[in-house]
Amino acid sequence: MNLTQFVAAPLNPAERILLGPGPSPVSHRVLRALAAPTIGHLDPQYIAIMDETCEFLRQVFRTRNPLTFPVSGTGMAGMECIATNLIEPGDEVIVCVKGVFGVRMKEVMERCGATVHTIEATWGEVFTLEQIAAALDRHPCAKLLGIVHAETSTGAHQPLAGVADLVHARGALLAVDTVTSLGGHDVRVDEWGIDACYSGTQKCLSCPPGLAPVTFGERALSRMDARKTKPQSWYLDVSMLRKYYVGGSGGRFYHHTAPINMTYALREALAIVLEEGLDKRIVRHEQMHLRLRKGLEALGLGYVPKHSLHTLNCIHIPAGADDAGVRRRLLEEYGIEIGAGLGPMAGKAWRIGLMGHGSSVRNVDLVLTALREVLGRA
């Protein structure tokens, strides 16, 4: 035996209880699926698994859109996929900004060549239908309105019912970020008239990060078919991706090598969602949020948003508490990860996620117990 030979240390990350803004805890069942044998992306077995994954995604998005698939990237690649395919240089669009992910949507759409008009709400607030209607009236040439359903930076839950009617009446498209809501809150793509929607796998679906579920409705397809220019991203060009994910008379066409094992994991994570039942799952997220909220308020901890998500609890850091020190103690002593504040909320807020597999009585009670101890509120 050659003792000078390089041998890497074993890879054994200590398990964490992931109660931050994502990734959320991944169940053993999903990790097992992730580790199934890798097969080819054009193997008939894989095409069948992918087709089933897309069908499961339709059910979770509550849509019949044929063009529903996981983009081969993380959530932000989903946002970029929507933007690069629906926007042509010079297009006017409206983005509703009430947190970091609205800011990012603006940035991504500007890089696609859009002239972006924003409406802004105080961080933690949401938009009313009147505000959205007024923005549409101010910018009658806007071809798309983008809005974040679940603003991960503030924990605010944006109601969406009625928004599409306003947007469609002006001939525009509605694009929605559901990264932190899909699988934990109701996301009714067809009923709400959403034209394009993206999400991530690592939040309420409790799958590892690496894929971005997207869905495009008929209006979005028409817009893409009428493009005068090619989308600036080849990797995210839906006109080619649909030949692989949806196919056609000529069969399936290779575009890029799909992330095989991540698709296994997403398929299994979606199966778990559908086996639990989407409605029951949404109720569970609500109940766990209420249980946590009651406990946090008993500890004197207040929420940042008026309309809080059930999936992400953004709370004010209490006066005198040491932001980084508290989070470090939670991580080191309890193995619990919670999230820091993002952007202007840095140092001012904590974000406690109760997403998917992580949204459970035991996690709620554990994080409350740990916070009580660490904050010295016995």
Place this chain on the structure above:
Amino acid sequence: MNLTQFVAAPLNPAERILLGPGPSPVSHRVLRALAAPTIGHLDPQYIAIMDETCEFLRQVFRTRNPLTFPVSGTGMAGMECIATNLIEPGDEVIVCVKGVFGVRMKEVMERCGATVHTIEATWGEVFTLEQIAAALDRHPCAKLLGIVHAETSTGAHQPLAGVADLVHARGALLAVDTVTSLGGHDVRVDEWGIDACYSGTQKCLSCPPGLAPVTFGERALSRMDARKTKPQSWYLDVSMLRKYYVGGSGGRFYHHTAPINMTYALREALAIVLEEGLDKRIVRHEQMHLRLRKGLEALGLGYVPKHSLHTLNCIHIPAGADDAGVRRRLLEEYGIEIGAGLGPMAGKAWRIGLMGHGSSVRNVDLVLTALREVLGRA
């Protein structure tokens, strides 16, 4: 028990012997690493794993470039990352086209706003230094020359020594596609003067698809720092990605949620490469290629390229053989996947990959035995 409740069928893909153009066979050790518990992307444990992964990548790329990391997408996202960061609208570039992946590089760079000049070689051929020098002389304003080291569509192996001197003498950058060579052929980024290089995980590294290793040298960094416009892709913008992957005085900045479990798998796959020893691994790929070549030629099967890759063997389909039928029999009777011809080679060539974990005596002998049987050449 409610028998009407939805229960998904178990996910148990039949194992395949992956001898196509990728994905290549993934070892059980890598699959186990893939299934390690998901942790947060800002967890100190994860930062350490990622740092080690980047260091392993530097060794495999044979580079000291600090900016060496896996892009959160498949190989084509790596190509797009190089293009979107190094090209500004209006830039002239030269792309050397000798197969599908050269064509794609042209397309991706055009979408970044480049004026692309191409030089073309017959599919299966490679470029000489004289041809490259002549192209650079014809287009003295070219700011970048892009070339594919291992053309996956034809199996041709492009020599790279000396190319950078020609390119740098004209003030241009050298960008190289090493998707099908990294970890199977020598890729000497620093010695060969490559300024930007991308690869994929699912070829000679024998990791599942989903990440694209990239490396950028000093000249490339200077080019990016001097940009007048932002890269059109936010997701792939290296000016932000480097704050997460390399960090700086202010620590690590969140850009997007990294694909945690895929990073585990890549780390383990790279550890395997380094434990074997990169030089020994490259020799193994050569030996297995020669063993296969001898067997194929004994069966009367000839190679498409003169200078064949060791990692991918592109052979002419013999007269009278049923392309799809042979591949289907290999898959169904032997569980062996080989690749069809791509683009103009469709129906004319087969591609037999011997990559990473798949490049072994038993696979060579098995595929030769199976081909002999299926082609009726007993």
